[in-house]
Amino acid sequence: MEKEKVSSGNIIDWSVLRRLMKFVMPYKGRFILVVLLTFLLGVLTPTRPFLIQYTIDHDVAAGDYGAMVNMMWLLLGLLVINSIAQYVHTYVSGWLGQQVIRDIRARLYQHIISLRLRFFDKTPIGRLVTRSISDVETLSDVFSEGLAAMVGDLLQILFILAFMFWSNWRLSLLSLSTIPLLLLSTYVFKEKIKVAFNDVRNAVANLNTFVQEHITGMNIVQIFGSEKREFEKFKQINEEHKQSNLRSVLYYSVYYPVAEIIAASGIGLLIWYGAKGIMDQQQSSITVGELIAFIMYIQMFFRPIRMIADRYNTLQMGIVSSSRIMNLLDDQEHVQKNGSFKPHHIHGNVDFDNVWFAYNEENYVLKNVSLHMAAGETIALVGATGAGKSSVVNLLNRFYEINKGSIKVDGVDIKDYDLGHLRKNIGVVLQDVFLFSDTILNNITLGNADVTEAMVWHAADLVGARKFIERLPGKLSYNVMERGATLSVGQRQLISFIRAMVYDPKILVLDEATSSVDSETEEMIQQAIVKMMHGRTSIVIAHRLSTIQKANKIIVLDHGEIKESGTHESLLAHNGHYAQLHRMQYKEFI
Structure with a gap:
């Protein structure tokens, strides 16, 4: 199974971040609050060691109990402020992230449903699902654990360094002497974990794809007795998923102990040098308060550095996901351009004038097609598979x-x-009926509040579907399950008829509408079709020539060109393409 390629990207892609900021701007006030709280937390964190140093070196050394109590209250107050600021920062940044994610997902879905079908012909469904769900969800980590957290860590590091060098530059240099080792180990970990994360991502995608495909095609698996073979394939993919995750766990289990050893070494050097200086009071200006403060500084300093690798990968994957989402949003080539003409009434006259069409810009499936359909007329399109009939629709x-x-x-x-408005006036019934996992009513109305139950029952009466709906538990409230699995092929087709007729379209298109039903259901549907066509311009595509003999005009397509047109009788008399199709079809019954 081909692995998904994940670009490493840059740690910060400013063009992508600028695009993201457009989604943040509606919540500018909350964003500014997060920035201010990030700065405040960066200042408050190193303030506590500084105040403890001052208390030990001045108040404790002088035996000033009242000053110590006051300092205790000050430290307690700062701790409360820090806790409140941390709570508000965490909640507001999370709230902001979810608002932005909601807006991006809505904007992305709105864009996807505006794309032409040509785009979906070339783009795998799984990729669009990944963009809409997984990639957007990755973006939420950028807001909650990535960019804001990394900025907060960097600010905290800068303020800690400022306090350290202001207090004692010699102790600062000694304390930071192990930093190069930590940075080196962090860099190695970052590179290793990046590859591991990509492997995990690929393994999850492969696992999801396999499970989705094989659950959907479970009937094929069971018909051909392939359960054991498919289970062995699944075990192999599942094993790859496990190994990918174990590699990432291994890197974490190595990195964190190494980082702890390096941090402990720095503290050990600090205690050795500081204690030596305190004992040799005549040659050193190091105080007990400074030593305790620096131990606290180092512990505070190493924590955000250890988190940098995780933050980096979170931010990097978020930037990659953002780039993918923005690329999809930038695809304007396939967006359907919408006109503004909305006439109060459409009569149903249809004209194709010298129409050429190709799905891939090279091989034309319709070549110089011209045809005229007067309002209320029934036109039938016939021809071999691939002749271009469905392309007309x-x-x-x-x-x-x-x-x-x-x-x-x-x-x-x-x-x-x-x-x-155009599509509302064109009722389409396809051979392959798609039903959502929902009620019959919602599958007909598709959530349109303007379509009432009375309109649905009227359309059901028109197509002769009332009886079978009334026999179902709950009637219109009956849940048809995924793709209408609880209904027969004929029943699904009848629901598609109701769905087309409920809007009272002026143009009706029947694309192989009866090819998948049994003879009894077909006879019932044919009666309904006669009623449906009355007063409407109708385009009928059918392999069964018996269903189109009463059409006003039959058009024969072959390799995208109109070869013949006329009534059933005139075309048979002409003894051309249509007559040949007629003889081939009815030979089966001889």
């Missing part, structure tokens, strides 16, 4: 944009129509 609905020519509805180019 896709273009009329503007699922794809044509390369050359024009398509007009009531004399107006479909590009000038408001897209939602």
Whole structure:
């Protein structure tokens, strides 16, 4: 299984951060509060050792009990302030992060649903799911554990260094003598853990892909008795996932003890030198308060440095995820352009004028197609698989944009129509019916509050589906489960009929609408189709030629070109492509 490539990126990609800041700006007040609290916490942390040093060297040495009590209250007050500031900082930064993540995810999903189908033909669904969920979730870590935390750690380090060198530069240099070793170990750990994290990410993706595919195709696995073989494959992928995680655990288990040893060595040097200086009072200006303060400084100093590697990887992965999200948002080539024309009434005249279309910009699937459909007329499209029949439907609905020519509805180019208004007036019934894991009502209305239950029942009566719906537990409230698994193929098709008719479209498209149903259901649906077509411009695509014999005009497509057009009788008399298709189909019944 091919591994997903994860770019390392730079620790800070300013162009990506500037894009992220646009999502932060609506919450500018909270963001400024987080910045101020980060600065405040950076100052408060090293203040406590400094005050303890002063108390020991002045108040304790002088035996001033009252001053010691006052200093105790001051330290307690600072601790309370620090705790409150830490609480507010953690909550507000988390709140800000979740607000931004919500906005980015909503913006991303809004962008995805505005893309043309051409984009989805070339982009794996799993990649879009990863962008919408995993990559956006990674961004939340940038706000809660990445950028803000790293800035806070760096500020804390700078203020600690300032207090240390102000107090005693000799002790500071000695205390920091082990820092190069810590930085070296941190760098090695950072590089190792980065690779380990990428391996874990790939292992999780492979595991998710395998499980999703095989649960979806479980019937194939069981039909061919492949359970044991597929389980062995799963165990191998699961083992790779375990090993990837163990490698990251190994690096952590090595790094933290090494960092502790280095930090302890620094403290040991400090105590040795400081104690020696205190005992040799005539040759040293080191005080007991300074020694205690510096021990506290070093402990405070090493903690954020040990966390830098984790912060770095969190920030880096967040930047990579941000870059992926921004690249998707920047894809304007596939965004459907929306017109503004919204006529009060559409009659249903449709014209294709010299239309050329290719899915991949090279191989045309429609070549110079011209056809006219008058309002209320029924047109049938026939031809072999791949002739271009479904492409006509896709273009009329503007699922794809044509390369050359024009398509007009009531004399107006479909590009000038408001897209939602145009599609609302074109009812489409496809061969492959997709139903969501929801109630029948919601699968028909798709959440549109303007569609009432009365409208749904009226459409159900029109297509003859009321009886089977009323027999279901809960009727319209019956949950059809994932992809309509609890319904038969015919029942799913009937629901798609209701979904198309509930908006009372002026143009009706039936794309192989009866090819997947049994003869009894087909007969019922054919009766419904006659009612549905009445007063509407209808485009029928069907392999079963018996279903289109009454069409006003039959158009024969072959390799994207119109070869013949006419009525059923005239085309049979012509003895051309249509007659050949007719003979081939009915030979099966001879």
